[in-house]
Amino acid sequence: MTDMPPAILPPERFQQRLLAWFDEHGRHDLPWQHERSPYRVWVSEIMLQQTQVATVIPYFERFMTRFPDVASLAAADQDEVLHLWTGLGYYARGRNLHKAARVVADQHDGAFPVHSLDEMAALPGIGRSTAGAIIAQSTGRRAVILDGNVKRVLTRLHTVEGWPGRPAVERRLWALAEHYTPDERLVDFTQAMMDLGATLCRRGTPDCARCPFEEVCVAHARGEEKLFPEGKPRKALPTRTTLMLLLQDREGRVLLEQRPSSGLWGGLWSLPQFDDAEALRAWLDARAPGSALEPAWAPFTHVFSHFRLEITPQPARIGRLDAVDEARCWYDPSDPASIGLAAPVKALLASLAPFALTTTAGP
The missing domain is CATH 3.90.79.10 (Nucleoside Triphosphate Pyrophosphohydrolase)
Structure with a gap:
């Protein structure tokens, strides 16, 4: 916790504000929320990496129709998996999804290792934040997430300087995420953090007037919302x-x-x-x-x-x-x-x- 900037709010007040906002304005009817099995949450989390919800929904529904469980996905040919992925981009996600399904089928008896963050994070294409999201969303157990939406919220609230891809900056953000994550209502809390970043604390056009943290957000107080998070240092694309x-x-x-x-x-x-x-x-x-x-x-x-x-x-x-x-x-x-x-x-x-x-x- 030594890398963490001074907290704006005590964790309990942060959680109360966020969950009150989520109860009224959050997204409660996304396809992967009914039912929230580890498999369905996992597929949605992988599809949602760098892709908007509106784009993902029809792909997710087609995917679930063809591959309703991890066993059917593991048994499929890669060609068919990638065919259903065509148009989503970042095709390594689709390849890793297929690889991970086979690992779960072959090494975990067809059940996701949601009892262990390390084992979940070790599956192809998952990593620490996605593993936390799957565990929290499908089991309700405490697990911390730090996806792009959460990074954006935390960097603006605390004006965390530096590109979030730098290890030192990422450590500070993980410390903040750990500080604010509750022990209860993990399903709602993790969804609320993602929703806040996706619907209000947007990259280009944040809707600060509707944000539950408007009066305590340091970036907003400075009028510097669009300066945070800092972008990756640009290089001319060859x-x-x-x-x-x-x-x-x-x-x-x-x-x-x-x-x-x-x-x-x-x-x-x-x-x-x-x-x-x-x-x-x-x-x-x-x-x-x-x-x-x-x-x-x-x-x-x-x-x-x-x-x-x-x-x-x-x-x-x-x-x-x-x-x-x-x-x-x-x-x-x-x-x-x-x-x-x-x-x-x-x-x-x-x-x-x-x-x-x-x-x-x-x-």
Whole structure:
């Protein structure tokens, strides 16, 4: 507790204010709140990482329909899991969700280890805060959370300086979160903290007039709400370029390749990618001799957290193709298969109809 700044409110008063606000204004009818099993709470928490509630709800409902429990998720193929994840982004979350389900099934007899924060945090893709949220939300036991919403609330209340990703700053925020977390009503308290950050103490446009801590928030008193939390030190995003081969057969099907399990779009299906036109042409000569290139489409940019990817789609008519192995498949845009697709690839495939190749293509 030595790293903790002086508290504005005693814990009991903080909890009373927050819970009174939550009882009247909090979110009580989210799909994962009925029922609050460890499995349902876990899936929702992973989906909600860096994604808005309104976006997550339809994905969560489709996911629960197909995978109602951890056993069905563990038994599924990764392709199907990533197919249901397509569009949510941050696909490592989907891969880790599948890995964690298999760990729970194989090493924990199909039951989440909610008795142990350390064991929960050790599951793929979870970590300390998510583990705390799952335990508190599904069991009502005391566990502390510190997600992005909670960090924002605490940094503004206490004007905690520094980027929250720095270890020293994060330690101070964990100390504050520990200080304020009660021993009772943990389900409501953790949801209230997340709701306060998501609905009032928003990143760009905080609604301070409706906040239960308006008169005790230091950042608000200074008129500096938008200065907290401090952003990550910015670096100019580097730009990479790639050519994506849109190789179609006479039936309009497109050749896809499965990405390696790690790295960019890990485990997803994508168009064959090349650093330059020479590499693409060499691949066609070796793999699909006799194929004819069409004029390239206009490039577009897909932005990741750490770089920008400039993509140039390169359509081609198939000549003949060497045998398609298990890492490649023919994809029919008019009858899409249930496989996980990278978001820009999904968009390109959806746009193919107006550009369908003629039936004269091929041998």
